[in-house]
Amino acid sequence: MQRRPENQAVKAIQPLSVLPVFFDLHGKTVLVAGEGEGLEWKKELLTAAGATLRDAGVDGPFDPRSFEGVSLALGDFDCDAGANAFYNAAKGAGVPCNVIDKPAFCDFQFGSIVNRSPVVVSISTAGASPILGQAIRQRIETLLPSGIADWAAAAKTLRGELARRIPDKSARRAVWERFARAAFFRPAEEAGPLLMMSDPMKDTDSGKVTLVGAGPGDAELLTLKALRALQSADVILFDDLVSDEVLDLARREAKRLLVGKRGGRASCRQEDINNTMLKLAQQGRRVVRLKSGDPMIFGRAGEEIAFLEKAGIPVDIVPGITTALAAAAQFGVSLTHRDCAQGVKFITAHSRRGILPDLDWRACADPATTLIVYMGAKTAPELAARLIDEGLDPATPVGVAQGVARADGRAWTTCLSALLTDEIERDLPVMIGIGEVFRQARTGAMAAPAEIAA
Template sequence: MNYLPLFLDLKSKNVLIVGAGEVAFNKIRLLLRAKAKVNVIARELCSEVKCLLKQKKIKWISREFNSIYLNKIFLVIAATNNLKLNEYVFKSCNDRHLLVNVVDDKSKCSFIFPSIIDRSPIIIALSSGGTAPVLLRFLREKIESILPMKLGDVAKISGKWRNVIKKHFNNLLERRRFWEKLFKSLFVEHVLNGNKEKATEILKKTMNQDSFLRGEIILVGAGPGDSGLLTLRGLQILQQADVVLYDCLVSQDILDLIRRDAKRIYVGKRAGLKSITQDKIIKLLIFLARQGKKVVRLKGGDPFIFGRGGEEIEAAKNAGIDFQVIPGITSAIGIAAYTGIPLTHRKYAQGVIFITGHKCKNGLLNNFSILCDPSYTLVVYMATLHAVEISQKLIMHGRLKSTPIAIVGKGTTVNQKVIIGRLDEIKKMINFSITPSLLIIGEVVLLHKKLKWFHTSNIFNDIYNKSSIVKFI
């Protein structure tokens, strides 16, 4: 984040504009909407600025800039064609630690003007940091089109009732649940249609409904890594959460989508490292939900594919706690797509099998007579743990040593790395892999070179050049 977005209260504050041309006029008009006291320094005023002066909406304090005019000024805008003057204004403001913006000169700005969507009192500000103004204009048009013009009235009515609601509901969580319920009701539609009396009736009715806080546990699949693969429902839940317990496989981009004031608790588990146990995670989920909180368990991939989601939901059910499951794109499907390896294909694979590199508890063992069937693609999660042992057993039960394989590390992210080889080369390949990684075994791997589309820093090491399988790379 190159700029910290802030909303400034300029009401009755002195602002200085150096320049009075068309560009300066546009800035002045914006400042007047914010109820600032606008002071102008310029040799001449354009016709629009002259009109504002006649209406006594601005003050023309001087024809020449002097640093003495910076006294008692909150912020400064320089909008002239005189580069030396702009430089002098910028330096003078910096010396006094004043906010300054030299129009069209990013290097001489301690703040920049965003693109604004005004639904007062709701204000949405967009910025590209000066890098892509056309893209910004496009985004603004999109957002403008979906936000009703009377959306500000919803905020105004809510603001009038805010203190009443605060007295009625002593608990912060109760107040939050009230507002969430209200804004999902017909209250909003009535306000937008101009029927404020009916909207107020719904508000009062909602306020007097049972406000008992009932906790909930929601499992959310974050997908394989790319934040763009998070589902819309998953995003909505992250914006409603009171607490989020997240794994080490959840990317920072997805964590940034969590509601800002929600509490985040890291409960990641990595092989070979000291970490919180699954039993403790379950106890924490139940403890937080019994406090009436909306608790989100955020997992990489899909909660029900090697994510222990079934265990957590079973515990919630036994504890009498409400729960939901928001599925995610499981790693095998997402990563295979981003590497151009279709897991099924009429010419190569009639089915796909998912297994985990972890050894199963309770004496459960993989049936290698099934796993070695070449008509099935085999995908191994947490691949590096027992990959060598798995490959040996596959070969022992009849899978060809020359079977194509791919080890994909940090799949679907900009750091995705793909190593292609053969089943009997897996021990050497692991030395060049990165974690977390996924292992894909089967003839479909041959399609990678032809169908790959996601451009990253793929690794194809020289040690495979002699392999008959990897000559196509």
């Protein structure tokens, strides 16, 4: 056994404001007294935890004999006199007590709870700020998939059997570590089979690729599923347009590869991206292909899915908020307002050769359809000319948004004829919306054209 050198200080635990403990209340009695909404909620909580409730009424009287056979006491009183009487009686009986919203009469506090029972997470601010505790709880809620409860239940059920099958502690620990990793990204029904497979030391973690929509830029627009994919990834291949704040949410240990493609700039070939994903997945890695907006809208996702599935690699898809919908929210318009737009059409104004693609421009010029144009900054003048040639009114309202849902984003309204001569800067990704719905755009979300040119 190794001894610590005498001159080596013992690492101290930082001071704790409270000690987090978890009390098994099954078969225990809790005395409750008083009245109020807070008490009713706490009674539900205690019952859910397996406690038997004994109601001591609203006004007492309370004395230590009332607390015989009681494990905890909970009260809710408007006045300090009632709280004091209840607390002192509990204290005299040696029963821990909590009086709701009266810290002076509390031996313990209830924390904010994340319930994935048998996984239970509790957060305490030691009474400093319950609202802050709730905010922390909400953040943790986003990190824990609902299926984690099933994984924990399987672990509890099979723990003894696994110990009998694998007596070696280090080997058993390796199985549990693999089990814990899988709990965050694999279906709940795989929990039991993963623990009880015939060869527990065989690494069954097969590689996979998940196409994830990063949204337009604001990290708060990510879906919970996208966040969990980022936090369980081994490698992330991300586009040039993915914001830093989205990448900051990814697992710290994940390797990050920039594979962006931007018009007029050096870009990764799609074939190289496909082969990189394939190679990593074949190595057993969890690969996230992170795309700006939604992966299924002008993101070449179809090519990637077909390539990977042909090679036998499983592919999951996590949708994201596409730029058009985020821009519509910024402008405050409904793309399918029933008074002026019976449909919406998404097109790209940038072909493989970098020019305006050959589309059915007559269909695009339908005044009853909102036209959404991706990648149209360079070809906007030609786009406008084609639409006008096909009969669309030159005065048709237009919304232009650059860097949608980003701190440095800009947005403004104009008309179709103005696109013939206006030059749109290409330092940020551009979305152009054409149609009567943009006549109703709210001005508070937009910068004036003069500000854009400045």
